[in-house]
Amino acid sequence: MNADANSIPAIEVEKLQAGYDGDVVLQEVTFSVRRGEVFFIIGGSGCGKSTLLRHLVGLNAPMAGTVKFFGQPFTHAALADRRALLKTFGMLFQGGALWSSLTLRENVALPLEEYTPLSAREVNEIATLKLAQVGLGGFEDYFPAEISGGMRKRAGLARALALDPEIVFFDEPSAGLDPVTSRKLDELILQVRDTFGTTIVIVSHELDSIYSIADRVIMLDRAEKGVIAEGTPRELAANSRDPRVSEFLRRLDMAARPA
Amino acid sequence: MPGSLESGDATVTAIEIDGGLDVVLGGVWQVTVSRPTWGKLLAGREPRRVRLRTDEVAKWDTSLLLFLIEAQEWCRVVGAYCDTEALPEKIRTLLGQFTKARETSVPFDRSESFLTGVGQATIETWERARTASTFLGESVIGVARLLKRPRMFRWHDCFEEMQQCGAMALPIVSLISFLVGLIMAYQAAVQLRQFGADIFVADLVGLSVVREMGPMMAAIILAGRTGAAFAATLANMKANEEVDALETLGIPPVFFLALPRLVALTLMMPLLALYANCLGILGGMAVGKGVLDIPPSAYWIETQSIIDLSDVSTGLIKAFAFGVLISLAGCLRGLQAERSAAGVGRAATSAVVTSVLLIIVADSLFAVIFNYLGW
Numbered sequence: 001m002n003a004d005a006n007s008i009p010a011i012e013v014e015k016l017q018a019g020y021d022g023d024v025v026l027q028e029v030t031f032s033v034r035r036g037e038v039f040f041i042i043g044g045s046g047c048g049k050s051t052l053l054r055h056l057v058g059l060n061a062p063m064a065g066t067v068k069f070f071g072q073p074f075t076h077a078a079l080a081d082r083r084a085l086l087k088t089f090g091m092l093f094q095g096g097a098l099w100s101s102l103t104l105r106e107n108v109a110l111p112l113e114e115y116t117p118l119s120a121r122e123v124n125e126i127a128t129l130k131l132a133q134v135g136l137g138g139f140e141d142y143f144p145a146e147i148s149g150g151m152r153k154r155a156g157l158a159r160a161l162a163l164d165p166e167i168v169f170f171d172e173p174s175a176g177l178d179p180v181t182s183r184k185l186d187e188l189i190l191q192v193r194d195t196f197g198t199t200i201v202i203v204s205h206e207l208d209s210i211y212s213i214a215d216r217v218i219m220l221d222r223a224e225k226g227v228i229a230e231g232t233p234r235e236l237a238a239n240s241r242d243p244r245v246s247e248f249l250r251r252l253d254m255a256a257r258p259a
Numbered sequence: 260m261p262g263s264l265e266s267g268d269a270t271v272t273a274i275e276i277d278g279g280l281d282v283v284l285g286g287v288w289q290v291t292v293s294r295p296t297w298g299k300l301l302a303g304r305e306p307r308r309v310r311l312r313t314d315e316v317a318k319w320d321t322s323l324l325l326f327l328i329e330a331q332e333w334c335r336v337v338g339a340y341c342d343t344e345a346l347p348e349k350i351r352t353l354l355g356q357f358t359k360a361r362e363t364s365v366p367f368d369r370s371e372s373f374l375t376g377v378g379q380a381t382i383e384t385w386e387r388a389r390t391a392s393t394f395l396g397e398s399v400i401g402v403a404r405l406l407k408r409p410r411m412f413r414w415h416d417c418f419e420e421m422q423q424c425g426a427m428a429l430p431i432v433s434l435i436s437f438l439v440g441l442i443m444a445y446q447a448a449v450q451l452r453q454f455g456a457d458i459f460v461a462d463l464v465g466l467s468v469v470r471e472m473g474p475m476m477a478a479i480i481l482a483g484r485t486g487a488a489f490a491a492t493l494a495n496m497k498a499n500e501e502v503d504a505l506e507t508l509g510i511p512p513v514f515f516l517a518l519p520r521l522v523a524l525t526l527m528m529p530l531l532a533l534y535a536n537c538l539g540i541l542g543g544m545a546v547g548k549g550v551l552d553i554p555p556s557a558y559w560i561e562t563q564s565i566i567d568l569s570d571v572s573t574g575l576i577k578a579f580a581f582g583v584l585i586s587l588a589g590c591l592r593g594l595q596a597e598r599s600a601a602g603v604g605r606a607a608t609s610a611v612v613t614s615v616l617l618i619i620v621a622d623s624l625f626a627v628i629f630n631y632l633g634w
Contacts, residue, residue, distance in 0.1 A: 087291060100599045117293045118325075125328065126290070126321050132360025133353070141367035145599060164290055164320030195349045196320060 008071040010035045010167055010199040011056065016065035018048065018055045024063065025051045027225040031218050038193055038200045038213050040233075042248070043220035049203045050171060052220065056201070057091055057169055058082065069167070087115055090160030090168040094175055096152035098144040104131060104155045105140040111162045130158040134188060150181040157185070161192060168192065170202040174209055182206065186213050207249070219245055262302060264295035269322070270315070271295045279308035282330065285315030288323040297329035309334055310342040313350065324353055331358075387595065394591050397513040398521060405518065417519040424485040425527035429534070431484065432477055436535035439476055440468055440542025448551055457551045461561035464543030469566050473536035474528075474574045475622060478581035481528065482614035486589035489520050490610030493593025494603040502594065517590035521583070528582025529575045536574065569634050577625050581618050588613040 009032040018026040025048040033039045041049050054060045056067055058074065066075045069085050077085065098107050108127040112118060118126070131140055134154040144152055153173070160168055173189070174182040186209050192198050204210065210217060210233050217236065219229040221244060229236050229245045237249040263272040268287035273280050288294060311327060313319070327343075327350070334341035343351055371379075405412050447463045493516060496502055505512045540562055547553035589610045596606035 101601055112290070116291050118290070122325055125325060128360060129321065129324065129353075129357045132356050137360030141369075164322075195353065 008035075009033060010037070010070060011201070012066075012068040012071075013056070014066050014068075016052075016055060016067065017063040018051050018060065018065075019063055020051075020060075024225060026055075026220070028065070029220075029226050031227060031230060033199060033201060034216075035199055036193060036197045037215045038189065038202070040210050040214040040217040041201065041203045041220065042205055042210060042217050044205070044222065044248070047220040047222040048225070049205075049220055053169060053171055053201070053203045057089060058086070087163060088166040090163065090165035092153070092156045092160045092168065092170045092173060094171045095149075096144070096156035098152055098155055098159070100144050103141050103143055104136065104147075104158070107144070107155060108159045108162050111159065115163055126162065127158075130161055131155065133161070134158045135184070150177050153177065154185070154188075157188065164196060165198065167199045167201065170200070170204070172204055172206075173202060174204060174206040179208070182209065183212075189213060205248075210249075219248065262300060264300050266295045267292040269294045271300055271326070273300055273304075275304075275306070278306060279310065280304065280306035281310050282312065283315060284311070284313045284323065284326070285317075287317050288319040288326070290320050290322040290325075292322075294322045294326060297326060297333055301333070305337065306339060308340045308342065310345060312345045313347065314345075319350075324350070324357070327354060328357060390595055391591055394513060394517075394594065395587070397511060398517060398587065401511070401514045401518045402521075404514065405522070412522075413515065413519045417523050420520050420523035421527055423488075424481060424524050425531060428481060428484055428527075428531060432480055432531055432535050433538050435476055435480060436468075436473060436538035437542040437545075439472055440464055440539035441546055442542075443467060443472070443539075444543040444546035445550070448546060452551070457547075458553060458557065458561050460543060460547055460551060461553070461558045462565040465540055465562040465566050466570060468539035468543070469536050469570045469574050471574075471622075473539050474532040474578040474581060475618070476539075477528065477531045477535040477578065478585065478618050479615060481524065481531065481582075482585050482588075482611055482618065485524060486585045486610045486614040487607040489524075489586065489589030490593040490596070490606040491603055493517075493590060494596030494606035497594060497596055498598040498600075498603065512594065513590075517586075517594070520590055521586040524586040525579060525582040528585070529578040532574060532578030532581075533571075536571070573625070573629050573634050577622065580621055580625070584617040584621060585614045588617060 011033040013032065014030050016026060016029045017024060018029070029052065041052055043049050051060070055062050062075060066073055068074060069088070072081065072085065074082065074085055098104070099110070102110070105124065105127045108130050109123045112123045112126055116123070128137070128140055131137060134157050136151060136154055136158065139147060139151065139155075144155070147155070153176075157168075157173075168189075170189070173185055177185065189200055189202075190213055193200055202209070202214075214233050216231065217229075217233050218227045219236070220226065221228040228242060229240055231239075233249060236245055240246050240249070263270065265271075265286075267289070269289075269292075270284070270286040272283045272285070274283070275281075282300070309330060311330060313323065316323065327346070331341050331343070331354070333339075343354065346354075444460050444464050447460045448457065451457055451459050451463075493502070496516070502512045502516070505515055543562075544555050544558045547558045548555055592606045592610040592613060596602045
């Protein structure tokens with residue numbers, strides 16, 4: 001692969017305007033995500049983090065603006081091009097969003113059956129491998145209803161990783177998880193990035209995760225309807241003059257500071 | 260003899276070195292395109308030693324791992340030495356994870372013996388019967404509480420449900436009742452005409468609509484329309500833990516959720532049945548005018564002469580009972596539902612089946628009772 005291709009950002013968002021039913025939630029949002037980066041979208045409740053994510057993955061159409069992946073336009077792309085791009089994504093939904101009528105193995109196998117020329121035996125092998133990778137070896141034949149919330153989330157990640165995507169999106173990965181499981185998920189995210197060079201986009205307000213794995217963050221604000229800060233978390237915590245940003249990011253510092 | 264395979268952008272080259280095989284992988288390995296397989300590369304050779312290298316790989320994913328796993332597996336089976344030292348650390352870690360997962364993976368056996376199946380089905384049936392009777396009891400207590408303290412009742416919810424299951428059901432009830440009246444009149448006309456007894460179409464249609472078909476058709480429509488909706492709504496609320504939230508507050512879900520629906524449907528059902536009666540008679544009248552040349556006034560006078568108050572009231576008593584049965588079945592199935600998407604669907608289906616079954620059984624009971632009473 002030549003250097004040119006590598007310098008194109010994984011995601012470019014330009015002047016994106018997003019909202020529902022005429023209500024504008026985000027006004028002219030512009031940012032880009034580099035390849036192989038762990039990128040966090042942070043902000044308080046109701047600031048449009050999840051809305052932005054839904055627009056990035058194409059679940060909602062933007063009111064204006066464009067989203068490009070690896071230099072290719074996604075927003076107004078033809079159906080075939082869109083499908084080709086969708087193949088390169090994986091998404092972990094908040095609750096795991098596993099299909100309840102399928103076993104974990106079948107959940108992971110479905111995207112493989114849909115998009116790869118692999119034989120049934122190979123699909124099975126990959127599903128087992130992916131589940132093992134997220135620490136669910138031995139649970140292949142369980143149904144989602146038979147396992148805990150944290151396990152469901154990890155199984156969701158295994159499904160998101162099934163096609164070895166170039167970009168994986170996470171919607172609140174640590175929501176509803178205990179701190180230990182949450183840490184393990186963070187480690188898993190880093191492992192995936194380090195092994196496959198995957199680009200990671202995470203919507204979260206979990207400060208622990210932000211400080212431990214984020215390469216770069218953008219912060220959204222409800223009143224501003226857009227990005228109010230961009231940079232590494234430590235940079236922002238140390239240098240930002242915006243009280244909204246420092247208040248959000250310094251809470252952990254306060255907690256961690258020795259008495 | 261070196262051998263080399265290419266598939267898509269993935270390449271693999273095998274070089275034989277004194278009885279061993281040096282396997283060099285290269286190119287781009289992606290799971291979404293086809294890849295070389297170990298069996299093809301081997302082409303019948305049986306090396307004693309295999310060395311795996313990925314020096315020339317530009318990009319890889321699980322597809323590469325699959326190939327390596329195939330090679331490792333083959334070596335294990337034939338007892339050849341598999342040298343993975345030259346592989347990058349990342350790949351070896353993943354291979355290790357996979358091998359470990361395979362060793363610890365325990366097949367999950369869901370099969371059960373016939374006796375276990377029978378036992379579980381019995382327990383389940385018993386459990387369902389128990390929840391059904393508890394629900395019935397709670398509903399009765401709920402009604403008593405409503406009569407004692409009507410101010411505590413959720414009248415707002417009840418009125419909304421009345422609108423949903425009553426007024427909003429008018430178009431479909433109109434259409435079906437009118438058509439049922441029409442169909443019956445046609446069937447009757449064919450027979451009665453042979454005897455020149457055309458006018459008795461009005462008697463036949465009037466009596467059967469008012470005593471039987473009006474309440475019955477309205478009940479079946481509401482079982483499909485409202486019973487299913489009750490079950491789906493309550494099942495979804497149960498899946499969302501809304502029902503649990505009520506219980507933790509000490510508010511009985513039956514009183515809060517089921518009772519407004521029960522009252523709404525029970526009050527609306529007789530009204531809809533009356534309305535269905537009118538439309539059914541109108542359907543008969545249309546056939547009388549259009550096909551048999553009976554003037555509507557004559558048809559109406561004939562209908563009036565045959566139907567008396569006891570016919571209308573037996574119909575209404577039935578309708579009232581059907582309303583109770585449909586709403587009980589809908590709410591019960593909703594509250595008994597499993598907490599999943601499929602559970603919601605099953606609850607709705609089960610509500611309709613139960614309601615229709617109960618309607619027919621109740622109707623035949625009424626037939627016997629009314630016959631005995633001479634109504």
